[in-house]
Amino acid sequence: MRVSYCTDLDKSVVVANCEKRGWVQVGPEEDWNIYWAGTQTCRSLFSVDSGYRMNDNQLINHFPNHYEISRKDLLVKNIKRYRRDLEKEGNIMAERGDSKYLHLDFIPxxxxxxxxxxxxxxxxxxxxxxxxxxxxxxxxxxxxxxxxxxxxxxxxxxxxxxxxxxxxxxxxxxxxxxxIDNPLLIGGKKFDLRLYVLVTSFRPLKAYQFKLGFCRFCTVKYDSSVAELDNMYVHLTNVSVQKHGGEYNSLHGGKLSVQNLRLYLEGTRGKKVTETLFDQISWLIIHCLKAIAPVIATDRHCFECYGYDIIIDNKLKPWLIEVNASPSLTSTTANDRILKHKLLDNIFNIVVPPSGMPDVRWNKIPSSEALGDFELLIDEDLVNASENGENSSARNNSKWK
Amino acid sequence: MEELKDKNIHQTTIKICEDLKNSSQYKSLFEDIQKLVATPSVKIEDFKSTLLKCMQENGLEAELKNNIYRWVKMKRKESSSYDSFFRKSQIHWDKRIHKSLNSMCSELGISLAKLRGNSEKEELLNKWNELSNFETDIHKYRPVYAPKDFLEVLLNLKGPKRDKSKCDNQRWEFAQLPLRVKNLSELRNLYLEISRGEQILNSNTMLSTNQNFVQLEAERILLGEKILMKNYAPLAQEYLKKGCPKCLRARIWALLLGAEIKSYQISYFDFLKQNVLQYDLMIDKLIIKDINLTASNDDQYFVFEDVLYQVMLCFSRDSEILKYLPNQPAFMQVAFKGKPNTPENTIVFPPSGVIPFHGFTMYAAPFCYLFNNSVELYFVFRAFYLRYWHRLHRVCASSQGIVSLCLQFERLLQCYEPNLWNHFKKCRIYPLRVVIKWIMRAFSGHLPPEQLLTLWDIILAYDSLEIIPLLAVVIVIFRKENLMKVNTLANVEAVLADLSSIAVVPLLQMALMKEEG
CATH class of the missing domain: 3.30.1490.20 (ATP-grasp fold, A domain)
Incomplete structure (x- = not known):
């Protein structure tokens, strides 16, 4: 059995992971099983003109219309529509108080x-x-x-x-x-969270959250005064922005691991509020995915890894800022390289069935060993199974239903 | 006999009372008791018993007991017949450090101490919460010494009884030193709960079964809260033996160490801050340099850099440290630049008596994961330093001192992995050269923070540093297979460089639970 892969991104972390698995690199015209592609390539592949038809043993790392989540305006539109639809149904999740949504108020x-x-x-x-x-x-x-x-x-x-x-x-x-002008500050500095979420199917929804995210810190002390309004080193956490600041440190790259954030929060703020925060983060990820599920052109050949950007305010409430459909795979530090290597490795473990050969006919229920550092967020197949009274050991927390 | 014992207790009591009266906690404790006496529940007719009852009800009895418990810990002193030998060595080493400070000063054309100018003082005050933005040129400053240099000093200790004829041997081992260290079975007795394989809460429990961890943690939190309510320090120590939930660690540690914050501590910290603003000491640059070289570059600690500047600078000004250290370091008397050499113009340099080595900041950095407030952080860090850390960078005969800990590492490795030991010897690689930095920094900056705090829990729980060389040996043995494959110091260092995957409690259990064979 020979598995072949193709990539149009020159990312060492992708190539290294594929080679480690003994996969053979082939060109886009050849017979590939896994394509790690840029969004543009993916879109043209799926376009009507291309005339390309994938076979059962092919997987690709994007959904055709991923921009429904990654474009800032469409994401907002989809979430607003999702809330309205739930409200019309009379779903209690869309309950309002003081004109705000009580449970779905997670975007500014x-x-x-x-x-x-x-x-x-x-x-x-x-x-x-x-x-x-x-x-x-x-x-x-x-x-x-x-x-x-x-x-x-x-x-x-x-x-x-x-x-x-x-x-x-x-x-x-x-x-x-x-x-968000009251962000949580650590050491006086503002940060945002970058978390990774893998979706292997939208209908039914199957999503996994990577445990190893990180916080990206601004290099300069936070200052909400008007004078600093134009100083982007104070306000924007993007590494691509911060890199140009004089204070950028290439050894840590301004990145603190999510595990350490959690340790700090539990140590200084307590267990309950920290747990609530992380539960709320999972909650917002799921509902964001549910909001776009109806409009995503779902295709059995696709999986996608999203980079979620989240800001936590000083009341420990998380806010969804945006979702990236092709999160950076470039490593800025040694730890970053380790993290991204693991991320790719774990993604392949989940999307490739136990046989080792990509196969869209597989039920996409990976074993718990295959999850690695991913945690199951939601699998509607498992939810439905347990709702139908089957004695399933679904690890789904009932509150996500 | 009985009489003698009574007399002894009587004398100890007098000593405790005297010391208590001189302690910083005394004033607030005495005031609290006075307030109690003024309440109607304390009756003049039955003063003693009603007061005692009242103190019990108001938690003051626990407070008093805690003070005595901590007093006993502080005074616990082992004496060894070699004390004077080690003391001389330390004084000699202190002098070398001072000499090197002085020559650095003359090289750079600066003075050890001077008054700070007004504009600089103001800038420092304005930037007190963001000292990383305080502009100061430190690129010419170098750390006075690094763990490796200190190891050289230790290896040069001839030993009071050393046989001259054996001296030609390459300086390789600590074995010539006549100190007694615990062997594995004695360590098993000391760390009884770990040796017995009792369930200990730690972040790696999560791996086995999530449900178990959640339940165990909930139980531990419940018990921990009760102990905090009782406010009784010895219980806090006992509690730590079975592992501490992340959310209670800060309070449990503060209770155990007597580092609770009251108005005295707040004003004392402010006094230290004023001293930093007032005086420009050469050591400030060394402190800033050390933070720059360590925490600022470390992806676990860089966010806390500004807190660490505050804490470390204040630490250097704290003369109580010099007062409380069990064997006082040699210190310098320095006059301020441009002032006549009169007593008013001289200070002890540095006021704490502690001159930082490369990595000294790491003694304080992990506390940033427990405290938001620099005052709270400071006093817990200081208590740790006075109880433990000072022994890790000073020559002494104590079983808790660096010399004994190094010797213990050596003995354990030699005893339990003779093959590995011989392999090192054959390749002329001295394993302590690789692990000395772990031991001197109590693994801070080497283990990830969560694992590190678990290790420090164990230090407090058993009131002993012997866990450090034990863990060092276990890690080396754990990587034996890869170590046997390499034969240069650089490669050995590479095998042992990354400790991010080390799980402290399971590793220690593995070592201590194993049946002796």
């Missing part, structure tokens, strides 16, 4: 600009002191982001975009979100 208030401009202004007027953050929908790694604290600043920005460049700029829509 967000609008798409220019489309939702009027709705934004209405919301802005409710609390004119708040700071808002503008992000271009289609870009990543912190580019094009800025903070505003006055409506006039936004108006100026929008006037400026109506210059002759209008055509070009108008293509780019933005999301504007209420800025």
């Amino acid at each position: 208030v967000t609008f798409v600009l220019p489309a939702d401009y009027n709705m934004f202004v209405e919301e802005y007027r409710k609390s004119p002191q708040s700071t808002w953050i503008m992000k271009p929908c289609g870009r990543s790694q912190g580019s094009g982001i800025f903070l505003i604290n006055k409506l006039s600043k936004l108006k100026r920005w929008s006037r400026e975009s109506k210059t002759p460049f209008q055509q070009q700029l108008n293509k780019e829509s933005y999301v504007i979100s209420k800025y």
